[in-house]
Structure formats: structure tokens, C-alpha cells
Amino acid sequence: MGIPSTSNGNLRYGVLVVMPSQIYEQAETRSAGRHDVIANKSREQHTSSPKLKFPPSKTVLWIGAAAVVILFALAYFFLMPVAEVATVQRGTAISAVYGTVRIEPAFVVRVRAQNDGFIRLAESFSAGRGAIGRSVEKGQLLATITDEETSRELKQARADLQAAVDRAALPLPSSELLKAAEDNLQRLEKVVGSGNVPAVEYQKAKSEVNRLRGDLETERIERDRNLKSLEETTKKLEAQMKNAEVRSQIDGILTNVQTIDGELVSDGNELFTVSSRRNYIRGEVNEEDVGEVKPGMKAKVQLYAYRTKTFTARVSSVQPAADPTTQRYTVVLEMENPPDNMMVGMTGEMNIITGVHENAPVVPTRALLVDQALVVNGGIVQRRTVNVGFRTLDFSEALSGLVDGDHVIVSDQDKFHSGQPVRQRIINAPPPPKVP
Numbered sequence: 001m002g003i004p005s006t007s008n009g010n011l012r013y014g015v016l017v018v019m020p021s022q023i024y025e026q027a028e029t030r031s032a033g034r035h036d037v038i039a040n041k042s043r044e045q046h047t048s049s050p051k052l053k054f055p056p057s058k059t060v061l062w063i064g065a066a067a068v069v070i071l072f073a074l075a076y077f078f079l080m081p082v083a084e085v086a087t088v089q090r091g092t093a094i095s096a097v098y099g100t101v102r103i104e105p106a107f108v109v110r111v112r113a114q115n116d117g118f119i120r121l122a123e124s125f126s127a128g129r130g131a132i133g134r135s136v137e138k139g140q141l142l143a144t145i146t147d148e149e150t151s152r153e154l155k156q157a158r159a160d161l162q163a164a165v166d167r168a169a170l171p172l173p174s175s176e177l178l179k180a181a182e183d184n185l186q187r188l189e190k191v192v193g194s195g196n197v198p199a200v201e202y203q204k205a206k207s208e209v210n211r212l213r214g215d216l217e218t219e220r221i222e223r224d225r226n227l228k229s230l231e232e233t234t235k236k237l238e239a240q241m242k243n244a245e246v247r248s249q250i251d252g253i254l255t256n257v258q259t260i261d262g263e264l265v266s267d268g269n270e271l272f273t274v275s276s277r278r279n280y281i282r283g284e285v286n287e288e289d290v291g292e293v294k295p296g297m298k299a300k301v302q303l304y305a306y307r308t309k310t311f312t313a314r315v316s317s318v319q320p321a322a323d324p325t326t327q328r329y330t331v332v333l334e335m336e337n338p339p340d341n342m343m344v345g346m347t348g349e350m351n352i353i354t355g356v357h358e359n360a361p362v363v364p365t366r367a368l369l370v371d372q373a374l375v376v377n378g379g380i381v382q383r384r385t386v387n388v389g390f391r392t393l394d395f396s397e398a399l400s401g402l403v404d405g406d407h408v409i410v411s412d413q414d415k416f417h418s419g420q421p422v423r424q425r426i427i428n429a430p431p432p433p434k435v436p
Contacts, residue, residue, distance in 0.1 A: 012241050017067040022148060034109060034268060035307045037186070043248075047249075056377075061212060062186050064342060067371070070122045073256050076283050080421060080422060080423050081415065081416070081420070081422050081423070082378055082422065082423045082424070082425055083374075083381070083409045083412075083416060083422045083423070083424050083425070084299055084409065084410055084411045084412075084424075084425050084427050085265045085376055085407040085409055085424045085425070085427070086223055086363070086364050086407070086408055086410045086426070087405060087406070087407060087408075087426065088361055088362070088363050088398065088402045088403065088406040088407075088408060089361070089362065089364070089404060089405075089406060090199055090359050090404060091358065091359075091362040091431070092356060092357070092358050092359075092360070092361065092362075092363060093356070093357040093358075093360040093362055093389055093390040093395070093396075093397030094351070094353055094355070094356055094357075094390055094395075095353070095354045095355030095356070095357075095390040095391075096295055096299075096300070096351035096352055096354060096355075096390075096391075096392045096393075096394050097285055097289040097290075097292050097352040097354055098289070098349070098350070098351055098392075098393060099283045099284055099285040099286075099289075099331065099349070099350050099351075099352065100283065100284050100297040100341055100347065100348070100349055100350070101280050101281050101282065101283045101284075101301055101303070101345065101347065101348050101349065102281075102283075102332070102345070102346070102347050103279050103280075103281060103282075103303075103342060103344055103345060103346040103347075104278055104279065104280055104282045104344065105252075105253075105255070105275035105276050105278070105279055105280075106250070106276045106278040106279060107250065107275065107276035107278075108255075108273060108274075108276075109248075109249050109250050109252070109273070109275075109289075110270050110272075110273050111142065111246060111247075111248065111249065111270070111271050111272040111273070111274060112268055112269060112270050112271060113145055113265045113266065113267055113268060113271055114145075114244075114246075114247065115145055115150075115244055115267050116145070116266050116267055116269060117145040117146045117265065118145070118146045118263070118264055118265075119143050119144070119145050119146070119177075119246075119259055119261070119262070119263055119264075119265050119266070119271070120143060120144045120145075120146055120261060120262070121142070121143045121259075122140075122141045122142055122144070124140075125143070125254070125257070126141055126261060128257050128259075128260055128261065129257045129416055131254060131257060132254055132255060132257060132420065133253060133254065134253070134254050134255075135253055135257075135277075136251070136253070136254050136274055137155055137248065137251055137252050137253060138248060138249065139248065140247060141245060141246070141247055142246045142247060142248055142271070142272055143245075143246040143252075143259070143271065143272075144245050144246065145244040145245075145246065145265060146244065147383070148387050150237060150244070153237050154234070154237035154238060157230065157233045157234040157237050158234055158371050160233075160408070161227075161230040161231060161233075161234050163415050164223075164226055164227045164230050165227065167223070168223055168224075168227055170205045171237050172216055172219040172220060172223065172329065173219060174212050174215040174216040174219055175213050175216055177215075177367075178209065178212040178213060178216050181208045181209045181211055181212050183204065183263060184205050184208075185202075185205045185206055185208075185209050188201065188202045188205050189202070193394045196226070196294045196431065214349060221393055223335075225274055228349055231352070237279040239362065240252055246271060246272070248272075248274050249274070250274055251276075251277070252274045252275050253274070253276075253277060253344075254272060254273070254274055254296055255273045255274065255275040255277050255344065256272065256273035257271075257272055257273075258270055258271055258272070258273075259271045259272075275344055275427065278318075278333060279338070279342060280333070281301065281313055281332070281334070281335055281350075282330060282331075282332060282333075283299075283327040283330070283331040283333055283350050283352075284323070284329065284330055284331070285328065285329055285330075285331055286328060286329075287322060287328065287329065290318065290329040290331075292352075293315060293318055293325045293329075293352055293354075294315065294318075294353050295315050295316060295317055295318065295330055296315060296317075297314070297315045297352050297354065298312060298313070298314055299312070299313045299314065299315060299333055299351060299352040299353065299354060300312065300313075300350065300351045300353070300392075300393075301313050301333070301335065301348060301349075301350045301395070302349050303342075303346050303347070304346070304347055304348050305349035306349075307340065310338075311335050311336070311337070311338070312335060312336045312337070312354050313331055313333040313335045313336065313354060314333065314334055314336070315331055315332070316333060317331075317332045318330075318331050319331070319332070331352070333350070343346075348421060349393055351392045351393055355390060357389065359392055359401065360389070360390075360397045360398075361397070361398045361402060362385075362395045362396065362397055362398065363395065363396055363398050363402055363408055364394065364395060364396075364408070364410050365391060365392065365393060365394060365395055365396045366410050366411070367408040367409060367410045367413075368386060368388065368396055369413055370391070371385055371386050371387070371388055372384070372385060372386065373386050373402060373404050373408050373409075374408065374413055374416055374418075375402070375403065375407060375408055375409075376407045376408075376409065376422060376424045377406075379421055379422065379423070379424070380419060380420070380421055380422075381409070381416050381417065381419065381420045381421075381422055382418055382419075383418040384401045384402060384410050385401050386398050386399075386400070386401035386402055387399040387400040387401055407426065410427065
């Protein structure tokens with residue numbers, strides 16, 4: 001093609017030799033051009049400033065991820081255990097002897113049967129044990145014990161007595177004869193002096209009058225004796241029937257019924273129990289504490305029926321002998337301002353005050369596990385060892401280990417451990433005690 005040749009053979013050889021070299025040169029030229037273009041693009045990318053531009057789908061992903069993180073944080077916060085805490089504050093620390101109390105009646109009367117028979121409850125107490133708690137007055141009828149035999153005897157005795165009274169109103173049998181004899185004697189006395197009547201007849205008439213007077217006196221004595229006997233018999237039977245009436249011996253409250261209507265009872269059986277309306281507090285303390293208790297000491301009493309109230313009482317006496325079963329000593333107390341509806345049988349707890357420390361750091365006693373307390377500091381539970389001073393049922397003195405303002409866990413301490421993150425809820429604990 002551009003190379004001359006004189007023969008066809010040389011010409012063909014020249015074409016065959018020249019064409020491969022031309023093709024190779026053209027290929028190198030194209031390859032070099034491509035490399036230049038790529039190099040120029042790469043150089044432009046390196047020299048220009050970077051510009052980040054996300055598509056809308058990536059923005060949504062970022063917002064979703066942030067929302068998930070917030071939800072996880074909220075779930076972690078709300079699923080965190082909650083600790084009920086109270087604040088350590090200043091108050092009066094009290095040394096006290098702990099004991100249990102029970103409300104007892106000042107007087108108890110057990111009403112017993114005084115004869116045999118079938119009992120009939122009074123209408124007011126016909127409910128039997130359902131009548132327990134009702135007020136009764138002294139002399140009020142509680143029941144009647146029916147005694148048919150005594151009733152029949154009393155009826156007959158009253159009839160006999162009335163008949164004797166009626167007979168006593170009539171003249172005695174010898175009274176008419178005596179009157180006639182006395183009239184005859186008076187007549188003879190008038191004529192005996194004239195001699196018309198023999199003296200023997202006069203003496204006979206006089207003897208008859210004396211005899212009749214004696215008979216009349218005997219009849220009168222017999223009548224009075226019989227009348228008195230009938231009266232005594234009637235009174236005795238009436239007394240027996242009166243014993244059949246079961247009555248209350250004091251003013252008070254019916255606290256027990258030990259019989260049922262229509263039951264056969266015997267003399268001496270206990271039927272009812274009546275307690276006085278006036279009550280007292282019977283406390284019990286351990287043997288190792290009774291030596292600190294003295295009459296006149298004040299006490300704080302809490303009855304289970306009045307959980308939110310604390311009552312003030314004073315020690316009246318300490319009984320000298322312990323209960324042989326429990327080996328506990330009985331302390332008698334008088335409450336200063338008892339509630340109106342305080343009832344026999346109520347129970348509770350007491351603290352007899354034996355010492356006082358004012359302006360001391362106090363903590364609710366229920367926050368202490370012997371000498372350990374759990375404190376929430378910065379949302380983390382910490383275990384503290386507390387040196388406990390005076391201790392009562394509600395509050396204890398913290399000599400060391402706790403300071404004013406500490407938040408101590410007061411419930412479910414077994415669910416928390418040192419180092420545990422918690423949320424805290426401050427409860428409204430009762431105020432610390434004051435100087436009694």
C-alpha cells in the first residue's frame with residue numbers, strides 16, 4: 001500500500017510485513033488516550049473539595065436509629081427497680097422497753113345458775129351468742145330457769161296462805177261460846193247477891209268462862225302459828241323462784257353467753273359473763289427488761305386497730321410474779337386519752353420510755369437490718385454499717401454510719417444489693433418523736 005514492489009510476490013510480502021506494525025501503533029495510540037482521560041478525571045477528583053449529600057432514605061434511617069436509642073433508654077429507666085426511701089433527719093431518740101399489750105376489762109362477773117331447771121333467755125338476749133356486745137344494766141333480767149315443781153308448790157302455798165288469811169278474818173270458833181258464857185256470868189253476878197241463884201252455879205259459870213277464854217287463846221295462837229308457817233313457806237318458795245331469775249350483777253357489757261335457750265342447767269353452771277365498761281391496758285415485757293420498768297414511767301402504745309395513731313399511757317404497777325408459761329411479767333398501764341370505741345380484746349405493742357436523747361439523727365427502725373442499712377446515693381445502692389443507739393418500734397438513733405439527709409431504703413431490702421442502680425421514691429414517713 002505505500003511501498004512499491006516490482007513483483008506480486010514482493011508486494012504481498014511487504015503488505016504482510018507492514019500491516020501488523022501499523023495495527024500495533026494504532027492500538028498504543030488509543031490506549032495512551034484512554035490513560036490520559038482517566039488520569040485527568042482522577043486529578044480533578046483529587047483537586048476538588050468533597051461534598052457529602054445523602055439521599056432521603058439515609059436521613060430516615062438516622063432518625064429511626066435515634067428514636068430506637070431513646071426508646072431503649074426510656075425502657076431501661078422505667079424498668080429500673082424502684083426503692084422506697086425515707087430521709088434521715090434530726091429528732092428525739094428514745095430508749096424504751098418493748099412489750100405487747102392487750103385491752104382488758106377492769107371487772108369481770110361470771111353469772112351462774114342458782115337452781116336446776118330449763119333456762120329461758122330473756123327477750124333482749126334471745127339471740128344467744130348473737131347478743132354478745134350488748135350493754136346491760138345492774139339487775140337486768142338475762143334469763144329465767146323454769147322449775148315446774150317449785151312453781152306448783154308456790155302456787156299451792158299462796159293459795160293456802162290466802163285461805164288462812166281469810167279464815168283469820170273470821171271469829172274464832174270459841175269466841176261465840178265465850179261471849180255467851182260471859183253474858184251468862186254477868187247475869188248471874190247481878191242476881192247471886194239476892195240469893196235466888198246458888199253460889200255453886202255462879203262458880204260453875206265463872207269456870208266455864210275461864211275455860212273458854214283459854215280455848216280462845218289457844219285457837220288464836222294456833223291460828224297465828226299456822227299463818228306464820230304459811231307465810232314463811234310462801235317466802236321460801238318465792239325466793240327459790242326468784243333465784244330462777246338470772247340477772248346481771250353490774251352495769252357493763254355482755255361478753256360471753258355459755259348456754260342456749262331451752263337447755264337444762266344445774267345449780268352453779270356458768271351462764272353469762274358481764275364485763276365492766278371501764279378498761280385497762282395489760283402489758284407484757286420480757287424478764288431481761290422488767291428491771292428497767294418502774295411505776296410512773298410513760299409509755300407509747302400502738303393498737304393494731306389504730307395503726308395511724310399512737311397513744312400515751314403511764315405505768316400503774318408491775319406485777320411481782322411472772323407468767324409460769326411464758327416467763328413474761330405483767331405491767332398494768334392507764335391510757336391518758338383512750339379512744340371512744342376502744343374494746344376489750346384489742347391488742348398492740350408498746351414502748352415504755354426509759355431514756356431520751358434530743359436532736360439526734362434518727363432513722364425508721366424498719367430501714368435497719370440489725371446494724372445494716374441500704375442507702376441510695378446518686379441512684380446507686382450502697383450498704384452502710386450503722387452504730388445504733390436508742391431504739392424503739394418506730395425510730396432508731398444512728399450514732400454513726402448515717403448522716404442527715406441520707407436516703408435509706410425502708411422496704412423490700414432483700415431485693416436490692418450494693419452497686420445496683422435504682423429509682424427512688426421518697427415516702428412520707430411519720431415525723432420523728434418529740435420529747436415525751
